[in-house]
Amino acid sequence: xxxxxxxxxxxxxxxxxxxxxxxxxxxxxxxxxxxxxxxxxxxxxxxxxxxxxxxxxxxxxxxxxxxxxxxxxxxxxxxxxxxxxxxxxxxxxxxxxxxxxxxxxxxxxxxxxxxxxxxxxxxxxxxxxxxxxxxxxxxxxxxxxxxxxxxxxxxxxxxxxxxxxxxxxxxxxxxxxxxxxxxxxxxxxxxxxxxxxxxxxxxxxxxxxxxxxxxxxxxxxxxxxxxxxxxxxxxxxxxxxxxxxxxxxxxxxxxxxxx
Numbered sequence: 001x002x003x004x005x006x007x008x009x010x011x012x013x014x015x016x017x018x019x020x021x022x023x024x025x026x027x028x029x030x031x032x033x034x035x036x037x038x039x040x041x042x043x044x045x046x047x048x049x050x051x052x053x054x055x056x057x058x059x060x061x062x063x064x065x066x067x068x069x070x071x072x073x074x075x076x077x078x079x080x081x082x083x084x085x086x087x088x089x090x091x092x093x094x095x096x097x098x099x100x101x102x103x104x105x106x107x108x109x110x111x112x113x114x115x116x117x118x119x120x121x122x123x124x125x126x127x128x129x130x131x132x133x134x135x136x137x138x139x140x141x142x143x144x145x146x147x148x149x150x151x152x153x154x155x156x157x158x159x160x161x162x163x164x165x166x167x168x169x170x171x172x173x174x175x176x177x178x179x180x181x182x183x184x185x186x187x188x189x190x191x192x193x194x195x196x197x198x199x200x201x202x203x204x205x206x207x208x209x210x211x212x213x214x215x216x217x218x219x220x221x222x223x224x225x226x227x228x229x230x231x232x233x234x235x236x237x238x239x240x241x242x243x244x245x246x247x248x249x250x251x252x253x254x255x256x257x258x259x
Contacts, residue, residue: 011216013215029169032099033220050088050089055123065128065131066131079153083157086120115161116161167223176218188217189214190217191206199231199236
């Protein structure tokens with residue numbers, strides 16, 4: 001479909017609703033939709049399975065390490081496979097957290113839920129690193145090669161498992177509230193390669209020759225699907241000016257643009 005404000009293809013993302021301003025004044029706590037909770041649950045299940053495989057491969061590498069003579073090639077292969085599953089699990093887990101974020105009110109739970117990938121990375125590689133450098137059956141060259149590979153794997157898995165910008169229920173609520181204050185509805189626009197969500201489908205930042213499709217959904221969906229956390233400053237200023245010039249005027253309901 002196309003939107004009246006743009007000639008680009010407009011795709012409305014399902015599974016959410018644009019809350020009216022009245023509801024925004026009453027609800028200040030973010031609650032994920034049942035669909036988002038379900039997606040988060042599936043992603044976390046696959047993440048856990050991937051992490052279990054990663055730790056299983058670590059155990060296999062440790063068993064191989066404890067049975068001389070040590071096959072260095074196979075040991076490196078196991079470390080590499082361990083890294084792959086550890087990273088896959090972390091990516092799935094972080095994506096799940098965007099669908100069902102934790103609250104900052106419980107600091108311990110918030111840290112564990114968002115940095116579990118880092119914790120798993122330490123569990124999956126640090127014991128192996130220690131055993132490599134303390135193993136008396138490995139030559140100095142073997143320790144150097146295998147130890148370096150294990151340390152690099154630990155660093156990569158740790159970085160991929162760390163969420164440097166973890167989502168929170170409070171953040172979702174604040175961002176949603178800001179959009180609703182400006183527009184009267186929880187509805188924003190974004191593109192596949194964009195880094196900000198927009199209040200207007202005809203914003204010149206997303207109406208370029210390179211843009212073929214514009215997505216419309218809630219603030220939470222922009223974060224869930226594309227991990228977009230910032231509001232377009234141009235749209236924000238435009239909406240603020242329109243609201244200032246006519247406080248009683250609100251933007252057209254996006255629902256009215258649907259065929």
